[in-house]
Amino acid sequence: MHTSSSIIGPESPIRRVVISSHILKSFQVIEEERLAVLGGDIKDEETLVNEVKEIKGIYSAGTFRIDFREWYEAVQSFKIRGLKYIGILHSHSYGRPIPSPLDTLRMSECPGEVWIIVSPKGIRAWTYDLQLREIDLVIV
Numbered sequence: 001m002h003t004s005s006s007i008i009g010p011e012s013p014i015r016r017v018v019i020s021s022h023i024l025k026s027f028q029v030i031e032e033e034r035l036a037v038l039g040g041d042i043k044d045e046e047t048l049v050n051e052v053k054e055i056k057g058i059y060s061a062g063t064f065r066i067d068f069r070e071w072y073e074a075v076q077s078f079k080i081r082g083l084k085y086i087g088i089l090h091s092h093s094y095g096r097p098i099p100s101p102l103d104t105l106r107m108s109e110c111p112g113e114v115w116i117i118v119s120p121k122g123i124r125a126w127t128y129d130l131q132l133r134e135i136d137l138v139i140v
């Protein structure tokens with residue numbers, strides 16, 4: 001049981017996300033921005049990604065947006081099979097795997113989600129609880 005009183009927010013702050021290399025491999029050819037919903041399991045500080053469901057998203061005024069209907073359907077398909085919703089994996093065609101200001105805004109609206117960002121310059125994982133925070137990404 002988590003007993004720290006110094007942290008206000010999620011009971012067990014996420015420290016680590018584990019994902020398989022073959023899931024990531026399919027996202028490493030980046031010609032366009034891609035988006036997927038992550039399903040898996042959460043155990044204390046560790047999150048395990050078991051499944052990735054790509055969704056199309058919507059491009060609008062040069063900005064990549066989540067189609068929330070698709071997102072919802074993906075989350076429901078996880079729940080039916082006993083998987084938890086973990087968060088989002090998306091790609092940046094250019095630049096670094098760091099949340100954009102818009103990414104950060106969305107993350108702040110959904111505290112505790114894991115956001116994995118794939119770019120030609122690497123792969124990193126993030127969450128937002130009290131603030132934007134990088135978490136360990138373990139590729140197995």
Ligand SMILES: [Zn+2]
Nearest residue numbers: 092099100103
């Ligand atoms: Zn982004």
